[in-house]
Amino acid sequence: MDELVVRRTVSFAGEGAGTGELSWGQLDVWLKMRRLGRTFAMGGARALPAGATVEDVAGELAYLMGRYQSMRTRFVPVDGEDVPRQVVHDRGTIGLDVVEAAGRDAAAVAEDVARRYRTVPFDYAHEWPVRMAAVVDGDRCTHAVLVMSHLVFDGAGAVVMMAETAARTTAPVRGIAPLEQARQQAQPAARRHHAAALRHWETRLRRIPVPVVPPSRDVRSPRYHHGVLRSTALPAALVAAARQHGTDTAAVLLAVFATAFASVTGVLVLPLRLMASNRFRAELDGSVCPVSQNGLCVLDTTGDFGEVVRRARGAAMAAYKHAYYDRRELEARVAAVAAERGPGIDLDVAFNDRRFGGTLRPVAAPAGPGAEFTWVSAHDDPQSAFFLSADGTDEVLELTLYVDSHFLAPDDAAAVLWAMEATATRHSTVGIAAAGP
Numbered sequence: 001m002d003e004l005v006v007r008r009t010v011s012f013a014g015e016g017a018g019t020g021e022l023s024w025g026q027l028d029v030w031l032k033m034r035r036l037g038r039t040f041a042m043g044g045a046r047a048l049p050a051g052a053t054v055e056d057v058a059g060e061l062a063y064l065m066g067r068y069q070s071m072r073t074r075f076v077p078v079d080g081e082d083v084p085r086q087v088v089h090d091r092g093t094i095g096l097d098v099v100e101a102a103g104r105d106a107a108a109v110a111e112d113v114a115r116r117y118r119t120v121p122f123d124y125a126h127e128w129p130v131r132m133a134a135v136v137d138g139d140r141c142t143h144a145v146l147v148m149s150h151l152v153f154d155g156a157g158a159v160v161m162m163a164e165t166a167a168r169t170t171a172p173v174r175g176i177a178p179l180e181q182a183r184q185q186a187q188p189a190a191r192r193h194h195a196a197a198l199r200h201w202e203t204r205l206r207r208i209p210v211p212v213v214p215p216s217r218d219v220r221s222p223r224y225h226h227g228v229l230r231s232t233a234l235p236a237a238l239v240a241a242a243r244q245h246g247t248d249t250a251a252v253l254l255a256v257f258a259t260a261f262a263s264v265t266g267v268l269v270l271p272l273r274l275m276a277s278n279r280f281r282a283e284l285d286g287s288v289c290p291v292s293q294n295g296l297c298v299l300d301t302t303g304d305f306g307e308v309v310r311r312a313r314g315a316a317m318a319a320y321k322h323a324y325y326d327r328r329e330l331e332a333r334v335a336a337v338a339a340e341r342g343p344g345i346d347l348d349v350a351f352n353d354r355r356f357g358g359t360l361r362p363v364a365a366p367a368g369p370g371a372e373f374t375w376v377s378a379h380d381d382p383q384s385a386f387f388l389s390a391d392g393t394d395e396v397l398e399l400t401l402y403v404d405s406h407f408l409a410p411d412d413a414a415a416v417l418w419a420m421e422a423t424a425t426r427h428s429t430v431g432i433a434a435a436g437p
Helices: 024-036 054-067 106-119 155-167 178-185 188-207 234-245 249-265 305-321 327-341 410-426 429-435
Strands: 005-013 018-020 042-047 073-076 085-088 091-100 130-137 140-148 224-231 269-276 293-300 349-353 371-379 386-392 397-404
Touching: 005 054, 018 178, 024 178, 024 293, 024 327, 042 106, 054 091, 054 130, 054 140, 054 155, 085 178, 091 106, 106 130, 106 140, 178 188, 188 293, 188 327, 224 410, 234 249, 234 305, 234 397, 234 410, 249 269, 249 293, 249 305, 249 349, 249 410, 269 305, 293 305, 371 410, 386 410, 397 410
Parallel strands: 091 130, 269 349, 349 386
Antiparallel strands: 005 091, 018 085, 042 140, 073 085, 130 140, 224 371, 224 397, 269 293, 386 397
């Protein structure tokens, strides 16, 4: 394909330049990428409306680079240190690949470009963390491909970026950029919050019973498995249960997950990592950069379901409050507790309820009534032991699962998702009846 690619130079200019330490959000992503050996690139291809031109795509790229500091940042190694420094530029140039489909399926060509962009590692010291292409077929510009490093944004930041880019917003950028974040995070107020977050994690990990998950009964190769459950029953069941217990569906869904996980694994007190967008912090609202971090939520699933829901709401709020920290120091503190209590104290189980942060992709309903579960892929790229995310609408909820078969057999992991639907439905009966005509 190389002979069919022409690189155009796009100039950009924006506000803000300087050099500094990584922000906590950037550091979180950097350490995760280094630990797992993955780029975590985000983005893909999209079809363009009739009449679109290469100049339109170049204009979008110039807009993005000029508006968001995170896109014109390079990460430069420092001698003797394992973490780079960020260098923000206020102007520069970036290449736009113009790819000729030459009679091939333009959509397939665009997907191939996106796959290559996501797969080839970024050279963070010498390359912008943004890659973009325009796919042309003769005199028509058919597709745009945009892929960015996770160091540019997180899921909530992506939602802001897409909305502002579609509207070509010229209002001042909301939320402080990583360079200023890092400066503020070195100040006493932020350091106090960081210390409180460390105490939150350490106190809870020292108090809870050490969770014991039985050895996986189906260790596979490839090791990691990705599956999706789409349910039309879950949305109504969650709403009904939330009404019944006087809370929101987020607390109910969290309680449903912990209860289902306990029913499959026997872990009754679950240390769970919740993804917090951190956008409720005024200075980070609207930020297009990585600021999401994990908070520790410990859920006791003993007792009646109503009590579990109440615990879930309080535990989640505490987790979100304490999900803003320097990951290096947190990992050292957690490792010290694990050395004393055993490595199982910090289960690598995570949950990300994305329903209120903007659904990042369309959620398709099951082909038939009820629900359907599908295994999507299997691979050996390292990832979490058990990671579950939730997307959805009022009609369908999509649960996306990533599981390490060395931690839990894939069929048992899928059983957790089926148990979630059964648990929500079972505990929403009263609410459904009360909400009926």
